[in-house]
Amino acid sequence: MKSKFLPFILLLFAVQFWAQQPVTIQLTEKDGLPDIEFYDVLEDKNGFVWLAADKGLFRYDGKTFLNFSHPQKRGLSVFGLFEDAEGRIWCNTISGQFFYIKNGKMTLFTDLKDELKGQLPEFEVIQNQLIAFSEKGVFVIDVATKKQNVIKDTSSASPYYGYPFHYKNQLYFTFDNQIKIFENKKIKSVFTFSNKRIQTTNNAFCNLNNGIFFSSNFEGKQHFFIKNDTSNSFKECSVPKELVNKVIVNVIKSDDLLWFCTNQGVMVCTISGDKIAYKATYLKDEYITKIIKDKNNNYWFTSLRNGVFVMPNIYIQKEDFNGISNQIATLCNVESNYLVYGTTDGKIGFWDKKNNKWTQFSLDSNAKVAQILYNPTFKSIFISQDNQSYIWNLNRNEIHKVSFFVSSKSISISANNDLLNASYDRATVMKNPFETVKIGTGKLVIQIPRFVEKKGLEIKNDIRFKRAYASFYSSKYNANYVGFVDELMQFDTQNNSFTIRNNNKPILALDIQETSDGTIWVATFNDGIIGIQNQKVVAVLGTNNGLLSNQINKLKSSHNELWIATDKGVQCYNTKDKTFKNLTRNDGLESYTISDIEIIDNTIFLSSNKGIYSIDRAKGFKKLLQPSVYFTSVSIQEKDTILQLNYELDYDQNAIKFSFNTNGFQSNESIQYQYKMQGLNTNWLTLEKGNDFVRYSSLPAGNYTFSVKAINANGIASSPISTSIIVQAPFWQKWWFYFSVIAGVITLSWMYFKVRLQRIEKEKKIALEKAEMDKELVFSQLENLRSQMNPHFIFNALNSIQEYIVTNEKETASAFLVKFSRLIRIYLEHSRLSEVPLEEELKALQLYLELEKDRFEDTLQYSIHVAKDLDLKNSKVPSLFIQPYVENALKHGLLHKKENRILTVSFDLSATKEMLICAIEDNGIGRTASVQLNSSRSHSHKSFATTANQRRVELINKTKKNKTTVTIEDLQDVNMNALGTKVVIAMPLT
Template sequence: MYRKPFFLCLFLLSFLLEAQQPVSVHLTEKDGLPDKEFYNIIEDSKGFIWLTADKGLFRYDGKIFKNYSNPEKRGLSVFEPVEDYLGRVWCNNISGQFFYVENDQLVTFIDLGKELKGELSSFLVTKKHLIVFTKFKIYYVNLLSKEVILKFTTEFQYGPPITSNETILFGNCKSLFSLNTKEEKEELLQFNFSVPKENRGNAINQKTELFQLKSLLFSRENYKKVNTFFKLDIDTNTQVEVKGLEELKNNENLKFFENDGQLWVATNNGVFVFSFKNDLFKLEKHFLQEYFVTKVIKDKDDNFWLTTLNNGVFVMPNIHVEHLNVSEENSNISCLEKIDNNTLLFGTNKGDIVFYDTKKHEEYFIDLPLAERVSAIKYHPEKELIYISKDVSGFLMDYNTKRIESIKNFFTAKSFSIIDHKDLLFVNYANASLITGSDFNKVNKEISANKRAYTSFYSLISKTTYVAFVDDLRAYDDQWKPNNIRYKDQSIFALSLSETPNGIVWVGTFKEGVFGIKNNEVVYHFTTENGLISNRIEKIKADQNNLWVAADNGIQVIDVETNKIKTLTKRDGVVSYDISGIEILENKVYFSSNKGIFCIDKVKAFKPEKQPKVYFNQVEINEQEVALKSDYTLNYNQNSIKFGFNVNGFQFNQKGKYAYRLLGLNDDWITTETGINSVKYNSLSAGNYTFQVKPVLDVESEENCVEELKFSISRPFWKTWWFMSGISILVLGSTVLYFRRKIKKKEQQRQIEVKQLSLDNELIALKLENLRSQMNPHFIFNALNSIQEYIVLNQKILATIYLGKFADLIRTYLNHSTKGKITLQEEIDSLEMYLELEKLRFEDKLNYTITTSGSLKPDQVNIPTMLIQPYVENALKHGLLHRKDNRILEISFFINEDSNTVRCLITDNGVGREKAEEFKARSHKNHKSFATKATQDRLALLNYGKQKQIGITITDLFEAEKPTGTKVDITIPFTK
């Protein structure tokens, strides 16, 4: 047995006031906050939050912080935000400039730098004047004429003014003034402050500041940095020093704020909260001690805003959600148990157990052996024993004596349940076991062996024990007979169990929400479809007819009679979603978590739901932002429209949604996702539309909360009646003209086709003539004679070769005659065959060469068929035939890819054209060559209507005025 005296740590009363304080959300640059040094804050009549800061004036609409500045402003810092009766927000700077925001622009009103001389002043704006308060002077500036009047001067310092209904009060240590803002009539109240004796003669240095609490008027007198507080009675012209504010004696920068009859004071040492009763102030709370708080306000949604001098902004969304400032080493809590209505007991992941007095805010902790997590604790009120389970050990503690005994069976327990006020059931990772006697080291009954369990619960109403196993939820009667509880024939995977007075056992599950079970049947099932914020439940706890539910993203309470559900999230002040335990103590619900313990006032924590007001903040047409109006008339091509809308406030855009519809397109409401506050429509057709939007929260939106914009898109001009009529006439006339022109065009096309057919027939005839010219009888006769001579001389091989080449040539010419174009290589090949035959005929006294040059290959170039051979034949027949020896024929092809042309040069060293004509005359052959005429006519046909034409140039060659041959230059456009 292990016994050890407990180790006790007591946090003294000086720490207690900060031991329980409202949960705050700290806004910094990472949340979009534009600065960290803030001087003042207000909420305007539209729900916008305005902040004056070191970097300027900012407006917060619930989503973004917008900066306002202008080029005339000297420096960045501004102070004292004030809203006038027109809804304009004013501010000033230390240079004496005064500004206001109008039409979303910062406008400079006046520069009082000469009057104020660098003194930062307070000011008010009435319907007629800007009233500026300095230490010893008060100026009135007419809002229309900007005339500056010095209204008051004094030898004693004025304090900043305060406003009560339509009355402004301001004064100094000697006198009090009242200004009626409706009539702007000043009244000197014959009220004389009694300056303390020790301050007489030095009252010029004494500062006076007024503040109110309910209907009572107070003043703060500051002399030599010491604060004294008085209650003023204007009717009796008396002042009485009040007690209880001694904590503020040496604090600076006091800003007073009233909330529900309590006085909140922002200071350089955090915020103090005082109650006031029987003319005595009592300190209730003190929080944010380490921060210089410059101002506190409460917005329309009951969120508290606190600006600081160097640490950004704090928001307290719910002052009825409070954080118990448990010591840091004990803040990571693994389990929670209630001892009585004043005492909580919790185990930590560090391995200790801690008693916490919720009234005195005192913390006692027991230092247990072994630094391992406390997995479960249970208090037995009848036996006044505490069962403690750790990961590898277990203990039994006597609550009264705090004596500890080591128990071997209690290790790694998931939960303990007391059965019928006497027996103890504990479940762990391997089994569920029952202990019925006083020897806790002895297990009397194994309920289920070798089966992991998560939690257990005993119902005093139905005398039933519930155990949540890894694969099922099982109910045991008083004889320990098991019954599996299923829902739609599926297992229920439970994490937490509790029971309401109506006998319904509630089950929080891993991912299926919350089940309500009665008589081993599921009678209720709550999920995200009927109100839960999540289906993954961490813990549940019954509280009369309410069921508290801790989910993985919020805390909810379900009224099991009405099925109404209320929700709290981190934006409402929830410290953590990692909840390890829930306990009810009187009017508060306590939650343990990885960040300590926080509590929720069961009634006050849920603020009355206020219907949020939505407004339009942006309209874009065809991606261009336009001025906001209630009605738009748009052209047919202005049909891409985006609507931006918003609800001002800290919380709505974090948990609220919007419903919208476009009447004229669809009458059904569509709900946005959380945080989405714009809708865009593309390619709308012509017509009249009304866009409507309304905020959606837990409460049903009222019809008067719907905001709408109307717009109409006109029809395009081509869909108007006059345009359609004109188009009909135009189409009819155009149709008549079209068909007339079409008929005329067909006739012209027919004539062209007839002419083209004639040209094609003529081209065919020319091809045949060209073929005949190539197959002229003389050539054929000579070829056949040569073959005959070879046969007679019994030169069969030569005859065979000659005959074969002759046949190949004839076949090639016949093949080419069927084509319009051939490749240059095919033309060269046919010329080779032709010249080989001619060389045999010339008895090898003919030398010829064929060359090509250029970037393209001959087989990549197409030229007209039967074009070059006739000129080669003329060179042989009329030039070279009349030479006896040394007959030379050169054929060169030049391919120009840039101009897409082939240049062919045919050069011979024959007798020339003039000599050839003489030989022709002697032979009495006066007929015109068929080949020459056919070629000329074919060239004319090929060039007909073409931009690039085939060109032929024939040049006689001379040397010393003697003919030395002929050169034919042919330029042929080609295709690839």
């Protein structure tokens, strides 16, 4: 296909002016902006941005908006921001109140509601005086004493004192039809406006460094005046037509431009001497109330209806296509006069730099324009779409449709003007499709390149059949470089190949460029940028040495500069001094999806999915000041504490969190922090961008110094700030605790051995006592045995046996003898034991009473009662213990009674089931009569019950928890006559 075009005249297409606008970021509710109606903006010396709004006063620290208020404040709105020499921020309200903020607190300075009557004055704080200008005069209030003076000029019947402007130690203001100076509490006139009264609104002063600019509106139009330092009067100058009917609210001079806040946007003008020329309008639909330029060269604009706008970089501008597609896929520089671009929807556009005009037209299909390449030798443009390709011969205004470089990934001009093409399935060298045609005769002969259709784009060599991404021809090395899907290769003109590797690893190239020092720079998919000379890797650029990201989108070289588009910003690398300069979103880049880079003279063009950006090559990189970091809070155990230089913490209060910040526009996105905790580590550690705190969950005991510093986008680091922390050791790690433990161990050891010795001594004593007791118990048992085998009992028993023998009662004698022998045997067996089962004791007691009954010749009636719940086999009693009490009942109570002798012995459990109760009851003569009878005998038998048995009770009780008790009760009738005796023995069960 062949078509005719007029590309440089572009008469066939709609031509429009190429509009450029600096990128402006609007702060919204999403950013935390608390209002949409703003009146003033101020940056203080610490980098905080203050905003006076309809809803109050706010301070912005780069992340959040903090509101300041006062309980006596009437209404929400504040105006007139001002910072005095002491760093106090002043503001006022329409109701006459003046406030200042100091140490994070809003203080009411004075209230002039009665004096001002609802008028909003303008003011400044100079030399410790608040000077307010109003219709009522100039109020001068001493800040220290609050003493108030009102100064008036009586030369006008209805004066208005307004628009104070401080310039070189003089305070200018407007008055009626004059500009005056307030100095030393006196007013003097400087300039008169031809008896034309100045309006009370729409006036503005501006500092020109070497003079004063003043704008005012009277006689129904705008007037501009300039006063040079060498002149004593204001000289009127012409007003650009674009500003004649605008309401000018404020004006500043910055970057050699005049910036006018108007009701229809920001008007920017150039100024040279007294010549003012219109340049551009920004934010044309906004009512702008104030402009400032902060320390990092960001422009802040407050508006009356749509909040706050920030222009990060006036030297980065976005090209306005007026509704035409912004999806730019590729760029191409044509003769340094035209910028040609292709879009994702099949359009080709041109920018005429000289005339600042652009046009755009569509190709045959709406497929993406993949690549555009210009060959200056033959003045031809090669265009590759995803489904078609073209060669545009600009000399003959012809465009030829071809099919040899469809869907190219990269196109380069190779040796002999051949075409090096990298595509989805191969890398190809195509023959030069042009020939030179002579036109004219004699001296008028000229040579014109002409596209030869028969020869056109003949395949010269398919150098590799596999997917290729990048291509580049180096005239220095006379070699082609191709980045394939799995390797980077260099080919000479004879198609000899060489594979280039980095540390024996393949290089996966995405783009290739060459700088003036002969270095071939290769952008990789995810390994940064690799520099190659003579087939060897000589440099590697990565995030460890300044690259914003190892993922590269595009490269472009110019002399010793390498322009780099990454997924985190755009950089310029100087190959001589090996330094980076960076551009990020904070500089106005709306997108990091950069598809191409082109350079025309001193302008860098970036294409993206958001459109085309232009960057002033010399001024595009802002000179950022050194950031200043400060602590915002310190929390201990998740509780905020007072900010201080030193912290001393207990061992169990060792969880600490440090939060910090750096003031500035969107500082959380542009600032990266490094920190270290001296005592834990000596190297600086880097936080991820956006993180602004460090937490230690459990600091061990010791002395530490925590330091943090901020690093901005250009790699400039702040001075570190530090705070010291002492974490006390737990008490068990302190010297006194060790001393106490050692002393305690020694003391405990001494006490242990002392107690042990005492216990041994006590055990010895107890053993001796026990031995003595056992000895006494044995003696007691022997005594019991002797009492039970006393001569009288034995003699009586033997006499009874003898009597039975004499009376020839052999069987009775034999039975008696058997019982007697059995009893003696039981006594002898029990004498070896300290305790016997109750069952055995009952047997012995039964035998004894049977023998005694025989001796009493059947005049004795006895009975033994045993409770049913008694365990006779497992319940034990002291051996030879109960029988003596029974014997006493017989011998002392019943023996002296002639008849009806009754003896009852009972065994039962106590109520607690812990004691055995043995009751021995007789109906004898009683203890009193028995004592009298025994005392009349000269050879009376000594009673065991009152001697040995009592001694044995005492011995038994020494070894028992529950004590044995013996109680004796005299039984008597109502007339106190003896009825017998009852002995109750309570013994613990064992």
